[in-house]
Amino acid sequence: MPTNRRYHLAKRPDGLPDDDTFDLRETEVPEPGPGEALVRLLYLSVDPYMRDRMRAGESYAEPWDVGGPLYGGAVGEVVESNGAGFDAGDTVVAEFPWAEYATKRGADLTPVDTGALPVSTALGVLGMPGRTAYFGVRDVIEPSGDDTMVVSGAAGAVGSVAGQLGELQGADVIGVAGSDEKVDWLTDDLGFTAGINYQEEDVADRLAELADGVDAYYDNVGGPVTDAVFPQLNVDASVGICGQIALYNDESVPTGPRKLPGLVQTRARVEGFLVGDFAPRFEQATAHLGELVAGGDLQYRETVTEGLENAPDAFRGLFAGENVGKQLVEIAAPAEE
Structure with missing residues (x-):
């Protein structure tokens, strides 16, 4: 089993986060506990709201602990399931650490079905x-x-x-x-x-x-x-x-x-x-958005940065307006590719 890389919050930033804000650590690939799945992450979403989670004060999103992992929405493939209700090879989306591998309770995973669209759209136009x-x-x-x-x-x-x-x-x-x-x-x-x-x-x-x-x-x-x-x-x-x-x-x-x-x-x-606030209607929204994209009535773009090690640069780029459409970090290619 390969090793795992994962980002941690090294310190709370003063202004725009610099390289000293981020600590990339090499760890062992975690093993899934009962009811959990081990997931190989494919695409990580970096979003402006994450900056607020780097503060110590209260916000609508719980602040990250100094020394603790950074988190964001991500799409991944199940590697191993320990009674999580998923099979190896299933594509799922959830909030995960900024990492290459992570475990998650099956109840917290959502299966990804983007039809003919790339799985990355589960973090963007369909997410x-x-x-x-x-x-x-x-x-x-x-x-x-x-x-x-x-x-x-x-x-x-x-x-x-x-x-x-x-x-x-x-x-x-x-x-x-x-x-x-x-x-x-x-x-x-x-x-x-x-x-x-x-x-x-x-x-x-x-x-x-x-x-x-x-x-x-x-x-x-x-x-x-x-x-x-x-x-x-x-x-x-x-x-x-x-x-x-x-x-x-x-x-x-x-x-x-x-x-x-x-x-x-x-x-x-x-x-x-x-x-x-609209969680009970998420499926309705995703279905309608998918129909609009499939019918050519809704367009989207993705700005994809390759490599987990470049996630901090992709995140900072949001505040400089470097992205067009959805900013993603590609951590690994899907197995079928």
């Missing part, structure tokens, strides 16, 4: 990001025909799906992203009505040129982009707060112009949400 977009659009901001919908972080795993779902519901969707390449992808390939490169354009000025106010805002970013959008909310606008990636590496909460008084005039509704 947590896709479902986050699905419920955020359909249940939280609820755009409809003639609405102007804005999506921040629009070229990411969640934003790119959210914008397409908004278009399918009849809205005119404006995506805010960090490069001309990303804006071109949004408008030329995904069908967004327009795009704004926040690195090169003044978001407030450009948004005022493109639309007569904002009816629905899907916020993945926070910070200056959201500061630019809020004053342009229309009466009865809806805002879904999904993420605040612009602030995750800040060690203190930034202050600035107060935007809340404007909500009195617009009667806008602002709602934060977590995808886990």
Whole structure:
């Protein structure tokens, strides 16, 4: 049996995590206990919310212990089952350590069936990001025909799906992203009505040129982009707060112009949400998203970094906007490949 490599949190970072934050250890491959399966991990998801788990304070996600393993969603193949209810060779998804091998209770594993799509999509368009977009659009901001919908972080795993779902519901969707390449992808390939490169354009000025106010805002970013959008909310606008990636590496909460008084005039509704709140409907969302992809109505992209040893670079790249679509780390190739 080969040895196993696994990442641990070496220290709590100050700002953007550096190499000293991550400790890659070589261990023995674990043996599955009763009711567990040993899984060889294929793809690891790295996501912005993981930065919050590196803090000591309370958050919606439990913080990682210094010295303990890092965790994330991953797809893998069962190597050995000890009464876990799976067979060797089965493909499963769950939260796993950043590792090459890991054990998991069978009750905590979900079988992967992505049809003709790659198994990696269970971590992207058919997984947590896709479902986050699905419920955020359909249940939280609820755009409809003639609405102007804005999506921040629009070229990411969640934003790119959210914008397409908004278009399918009849809205005119404006995506805010960090490069001309990303804006071109949004408008030329995904069908967004327009795009704004926040690195090169003044978001407030450009948004005022493109639309007569904002009816629905899907916020993945926070910070200056959201500061630019809020004053342009229309009466009865809806805002879904999904993420605040612009602030995750800040060690203190930034202050600035107060935007809340404007909500009195617009009667806008602002709602934060977590995808886990919709867990009873995950299968419904995945099935619908799969139908849209199969029918050519929903597109996706993946940015894949090869090698577990490069997971920290892939994670940091999220905050520099290096990924287009879903950021994944390929740890091993599926057996059939």
